[in-house]
Amino acid sequence: MAKILMKGNEAIGEGAVRAGCRYFFGYPITPQSELPHYLAKRLPEADGVYLQSESETSAINMVYGAAGAGARVMTSSSGPGISLMQEGISYIAGAELPCVIVNMMRGGPGLGNIAPAQSDYLQAVKGGGHGDYRVICFAPASVQEIIDFMKDAFELADKYFNPVMLLADGILGQMMEPVELGEEETVQIPDRAWAANGMRGREKKNIINSLYIVPEDMEVHNHKLTKKYAEITENEQRWEEYRVEDAEMVLVAFGTSARIAKAVVDRARDEGLRVGLIRPILVWPFPVKAFEKVIPHAEQFLTVEMNMGQMVEDVRLAVAGRRPVHFTGRPGGMLPVASDVFQEVKKLMSGGAK
Amino acid sequence: MEKVFTRPNSLKDIPMHYCPGCTHGIIHRLVAEAIDELDVVDRAIGVAPVGCSVFTYQYFDFDMYQGSHGRAPAVATGIKRVVPDGVVFTYQGDGDLAAIGTAEIVHAAARGEKITVIFVNNAIYAMTGGQMAPTTLMGQKTTTTPFGREANSNGFPIRMSEMLSTLDGASYVSRVSVHDPKNINKAKKSIKKAFEMQIAGAGFTMVEVLSSCPTNWGMSPKEAVKWVESDMIPYYPLGEFKVPSEV
Amino acid sequence: MARVTFREERCKGCELCTAVCPKDLLAMSKHINAMGFHPATITDMEQCNGCATCARMCPDLVIEVEKEGKKVG
Numbered sequence: 001m002a003k004i005l006m007k008g009n010e011a012i013g014e015g016a017v018r019a020g021c022r023y024f025f026g027y028p029i030t031p032q033s034e035l036p037h038y039l040a041k042r043l044p045e046a047d048g049v050y051l052q053s054e055s056e057t058s059a060i061n062m063v064y065g066a067a068g069a070g071a072r073v074m075t076s077s078s079g080p081g082i083s084l085m086q087e088g089i090s091y092i093a094g095a096e097l098p099c100v101i102v103n104m105m106r107g108g109p110g111l112g113n114i115a116p117a118q119s120d121y122l123q124a125v126k127g128g129g130h131g132d133y134r135v136i137c138f139a140p141a142s143v144q145e146i147i148d149f150m151k152d153a154f155e156l157a158d159k160y161f162n163p164v165m166l167l168a169d170g171i172l173g174q175m176m177e178p179v180e181l182g183e184e185e186t187v188q189i190p191d192r193a194w195a196a197n198g199m200r201g202r203e204k205k206n207i208i209n210s211l212y213i214v215p216e217d218m219e220v221h222n223h224k225l226t227k228k229y230a231e232i233t234e235n236e237q238r239w240e241e242y243r244v245e246d247a248e249m250v251l252v253a254f255g256t257s258a259r260i261a262k263a264v265v266d267r268a269r270d271e272g273l274r275v276g277l278i279r280p281i282l283v284w285p286f287p288v289k290a291f292e293k294v295i296p297h298a299e300q301f302l303t304v305e306m307n308m309g310q311m312v313e314d315v316r317l318a319v320a321g322r323r324p325v326h327f328t329g330r331p332g333g334m335l336p337v338a339s340d341v342f343q344e345v346k347k348l349m350s351g352g353a354k
Numbered sequence: 355m356e357k358v359f360t361r362p363n364s365l366k367d368i369p370m371h372y373c374p375g376c377t378h379g380i381i382h383r384l385v386a387e388a389i390d391e392l393d394v395v396d397r398a399i400g401v402a403p404v405g406c407s408v409f410t411y412q413y414f415d416f417d418m419y420q421g422s423h424g425r426a427p428a429v430a431t432g433i434k435r436v437v438p439d440g441v442v443f444t445y446q447g448d449g450d451l452a453a454i455g456t457a458e459i460v461h462a463a464a465r466g467e468k469i470t471v472i473f474v475n476n477a478i479y480a481m482t483g484g485q486m487a488p489t490t491l492m493g494q495k496t497t498t499t500p501f502g503r504e505a506n507s508n509g510f511p512i513r514m515s516e517m518l519s520t521l522d523g524a525s526y527v528s529r530v531s532v533h534d535p536k537n538i539n540k541a542k543k544s545i546k547k548a549f550e551m552q553i554a555g556a557g558f559t560m561v562e563v564l565s566s567c568p569t570n571w572g573m574s575p576k577e578a579v580k581w582v583e584s585d586m587i588p589y590y591p592l593g594e595f596k597v598p599s600e601v
Numbered sequence: 602m603a604r605v606t607f608r609e610e611r612c613k614g615c616e617l618c619t620a621v622c623p624k625d626l627l628a629m630s631k632h633i634n635a636m637g638f639h640p641a642t643i644t645d646m647e648q649c650n651g652c653a654t655c656a657r658m659c660p661d662l663v664i665e666v667e668k669e670g671k672k673v674g
Binding site for chain 3: 365373375376378
Binding site for chain 1: 395396397398399401408409411412414415416417418419420421422425428429430431432433434435436437439440441457458460461
């Protein structure tokens with residue numbers, strides 16, 4: 001099939017519909033607007049529902065209702081709106097419902113700005129809302145990956161009864177790239193015997209709930225969730241390795257930053273420097289296994305982010321003090337420049353911080 | 355001998371946690387009776403709020419959700435859009451619906467969302483210890499208005515039914531009370547009517563039910579139901595505020 | 602001929618039923634139930650016509666009412 005040009009935000013919409021998602025609830029915010037615009041047209045064509053809510057708080061609670069009723073459902077926002085959704089995401093995690101949440105990140109804190117950034121990494125991977133929970137989190141780096149990952153996102157949500165986030169930035173949302181859509185497949189959605197959609201002859205009622213008023217019961221539920229998160233951490237680490245086989249310096253970057261870091265790796269290799277890249281594809285669970293593979297030859301790590309240093313904390317946890325971990329990044333919609341990052345690499349490799 | 359009064363099937367035969375004389379139990383029963391009589395238990399889906407009625411999901415014997423504080427109308431919206439033939443309702447208190455959940459209730463009504471809202475107004479936050487509610491009456495003493503609610507610092511109570519009835523999306527809005535048997539019968543009729551309208555495809559329907567809170571009002575249950583009549587009804591008049599034109 | 606039965610163990614002693622009986626037939630027992638409340642009871646079953654007003658007022662579904670030749674409802 002021929003490739004077509006698509007914007008990242010539109011690709012999310014098309015990818016979701018092809019993954020069997022028929023329900024979208026959301027509130028307008030930049031820079032993810034093309035996604036609701038796309039789905040407002042596309043979902044009715046597919047006999048689905050597009051609903052513009054009164055707030056992000058409402059949107060995520062509509063998702064809670066729809067997911068509990070058994071639907072493949074998603075919402076989308078950017079930093080400030082994702083903050084408003086945290087209450088609902090916590091409920092969805094507690095009630096163990098599948099859904100997909102898109103965060104097209106922008107500059108922060110506060111109203112920040114609408115320029116692309118990676119400012120919400122910590123919020124995305126450390127739970128984000130109240131209580132002890134985790135959200136599975138994809139970090140695509142191209143429009144093609146967005147299309148491909150939407151299917152994976154819905155499938156993982158179903159597999160683990162857990163919210164899944166697609167964490168991207170305004171650049172990925174706005175840019176156009178050629179993508180291969182492939183044939184539209186019929187999607188098999190797993191049985192929803194647990195859904196609260198009316199008993200209809202079912203013997204016992206279904207309850208969608210995150211309340212465990214008895215401490216003993218809450219503890220059991222927390223243990224159950226923790227076991228699930230451990231299973232996800234064991235089974236679902238995904239990353240891309242780029243020229244790391246003999247790398248003395250390993251860059252670590254996700255999303256748009258990884259595209260910049262890749263260019264830095266190539267330039268370094270051209271100059272004979274042994275530099276590679278680990279690109280987490282899922283940022284939660286964090287791909288700690290990738291680090292074990294490179295630790296024998298890697299002398300140091302440099303994370304490259306579009307923020308003031310967030311993922312670097314997870315890299316340090318993965319490296320566990322065995323090697324120095326450095327950071328370079330730019331926040332607020334300013335992009336790390338490949339030549340600047342390359343200068344940093346050269347400086348570090350010339351003995352600066354061994 | 356035949357039974358003339360017994361528990362409705364869709365209300366589970368378990369003790370309810372409410373305080374002695376709290377009229378939540380009556381309202382639960384009326385909802386369950388309506389669901390039974392309309393024979394829709396198989397497609398009934400309820401959303402419990404945060405507040406005293408948070409455990410409502412345990413009491414009704416059909417599919418239930420527990421929703422976050424104030425968001426039940428949004429949760430119900432999500433459910434109804436996925437299950438259009440469901441008989442979907444929320445059960446919400448005054449703090450839930452008229453304070454933290456104001457945006458959700460207004461917009462569910464404005465959209466004409468085909469859900470039924472059972473709005474229990476007892477003029478106080480009960481679960482958290484008797485604080486002032488958006489519906490607390492002028493002069494009413496609560497734990498956060500120890501000298502009585504006064505306009506200068508606390509503003510005025512909200513009449514939600516009157517407000518919501520102005521919206522085009524609202525199909526049926528009424529206020530009833532359960533302070534005596536005659537009004538309980540009227541409340542039952544109104545709740546059943548709201549569900550009937552939802553089943554018939556009408557838009558947003560809401561029944562506000564004036565309810566008592568003996569514990570946090572500092573009254574005996576008998577005094578409390580009298581206070582509903584003497585103090586609440588004058589501020590919150592009973593009646594149908596929005597009825598469909600064809601009815 | 603009517604019969605009113607009380608599920609004593611569910612009664613919270615709120616007395617709302619005693620206030621609404623048109624014949625003033627209900628009263629609170631002297632003894633207490635497992636929850637520590639004085640449960641409601643009927644003082645004269647013979648006088649009861651099975652109107653079920655008490656049952657409709659009870660918040661805890663303590664009261665069941667039966668009547669000769671009447672349908673449920």
